[in-house]
Amino acid sequence: MLSIGDLRERLSEIRLLGTKQNIVEAGFVQRIDWDGSRVEVDVVLPPVSAQARQVLEQDIRRTLGAFAEVRDVQVRIGGGDRVKGQGSEFILSGVRHVIAVASAKGGVGKSTVAANLALALSSEGLRVGLLDADVYGPSLPLLFGTRGPVTVTSTQRLAPVEKFGLQLMSVGFFVEEEAPVIWRGPVVMSLVRQFLRDVEWHDLDFLVVDLPPGTGDAPLSLLQLIPIAGALMVTTPQSVAVSDVERGIAMFQRVQAPVLGIVENMALYECPHCHTTEELFGSEGGQRLERQFGIPVIARIPLDPQLRAASDSGEPLPVQTPGHPLVTAFRTLAQRFLERLAASDVTGVPIPTIIN
Template sequence: MVKLEDVYAALKEVMDLRKVRNVLISKTDKGVKVKFTLIAPADQMEELKRKAAQAVGALEGVVEVEIVEQPQQPVSPKLRKHPDIKHIIAVTSGKGGVGKSTVAANLAVALAAKNFKVGLLDGDIYGPSIPKMLGLEGMVPYAEKGKIIPVERFGIKVLSIGLLIEEDTPVIWRGPLVHKAYEQFYFDVNWGELDFLIVDFPPGTGDPQISAAQLMKLRGGIAVTTPQDVSISDVKKAINMFKKMEIPVIGVVENMSYFRCPKCGEITRIFGEGGGKKIEQVMNVELLAQIPLDPDLVKSGDIGMPIVFSKPNSEAAKVYLELAEKVAKKCESIAEQAPVSLKMA
């Protein structure tokens, strides 16, 4: 069956992908139907519609192409604020392997446990792990009235590219396709009213991160690190990315900070000590939490049951609940001080 990336690739050959919105693919008795919105000046609409219909209609299996015209000039996504979402928070890291997605997932569940309305957007397009961590395998979002309806679990709404592609299928997209995916996940999803939308950014500071940050009016960002020096060096880059884009830095989370022996209670700093504190001092950002290295925390991700939900009385769960309280308070403080600017330096 034709996939979303196939449609975007075909349209990219004949037009700027920023003119395309709300792409929906469905099966009919005769084959595949592709429907999307085309945004263009009125005097260009017919020519672009012809090219778009021809390009998409040439895809194997496509028997019908429906194009919805939107002739008026759209508001630039960079200037838009989601009307139903109060706080949008980016969770990022300078490198992979520091537990960024684990932090994002457990923070979202912890906020929900505090009776907030929460959504979780898996923005890690190239390595979506949220479906596995939340036990979402087999669950598929659906479309209703031109909007994608996210799945729900553990009291939060969740959307991930991992729910839309087959397991183990790599996402081999260039920048423009990633940009369009972020735009559709943000603006073309019926999130409903949310207090918080947690966005699990891909690791690093490249084009995907910039696209995701520019499209969303972020309340602030959280950087995840581990105690060792190599991780500290990378997370500084992530923090500087936020600052350069004038996105408030909510703080830093130090993951895998220590291991507490379950028998004697002795603490061992397996990955070193003081990394989060160094970041706090050098970068002038708050160290929000130090998450312990807990075997149950590792297991919870493998079985799709966040530790905040599966073992709410564990040390790690309590740290996440405290983190949720701090994040909620800091977001309110940032909102009171000034609106967020998304201008590039």
């Protein structure tokens, strides 16, 4: 007679995409119920791509359905509602996972990467917000072609601006366009705390935080205040950028915030006329960081005038030209980051995956 032990043993043959352990050893299988003809399986996952979720569900149905006694297989995939991390002062209401995008070097395309990462995660069926925490040089209003307005909810909190399927918040919504932001450290920290405390995010799977460059008050405050599930470091191949990113990674390590991947931006340039490929900013900057810190390069994004034009227009490339190769590149980046997050130990209590 088929037993729950038999079902569990068969489930131990299944691995989640991007992980080495089987789903039983990893602790993803929470409950198996068997009534003699129908089996119900409850699975709790860390954040994964829609593809990984669908493949896992299909694998479970196929594997258990192979038993002659099984007439029906029901799979429920879910999870918890918060994540452990290095920060402890704020547990963001309405947010399950926080991703930091950082560089420690200005001008490397960090904000463009953060915006396109958020859109790529959203395209995977996840609910995503984007917080532009670059208090000195907010880019989100330009990248998304909006300056709000920000409204106040009935609970006296700030409502995110919604555009292109994302929930958005930026200091740029509160200052005059092109006005310089001249604030001292205590004011910056007060603003950061207010953003963390007073924004009413709505049921987000991921909040992507675009950190300011450098290793000063604003990025350090954020890392110390909130739990970061994982960070993405953006660099160019150029040595002057890499040396600053080294200091940025050291800052993350000092506060025990996990850096899960490196993006080498502006890695290549292909001439549109002769199709010759050149490394305008040097080569192997990302690989140098990978060798030094053991953090993998999960994407190399080429220099592309169309990406720049889309960013300047206020209509991001995935919205403007969904079939562009760079859109595919950013989706691959998002999937690889999710796989790294799923395989890491830093996700704490798992969160639900989202059905497309």
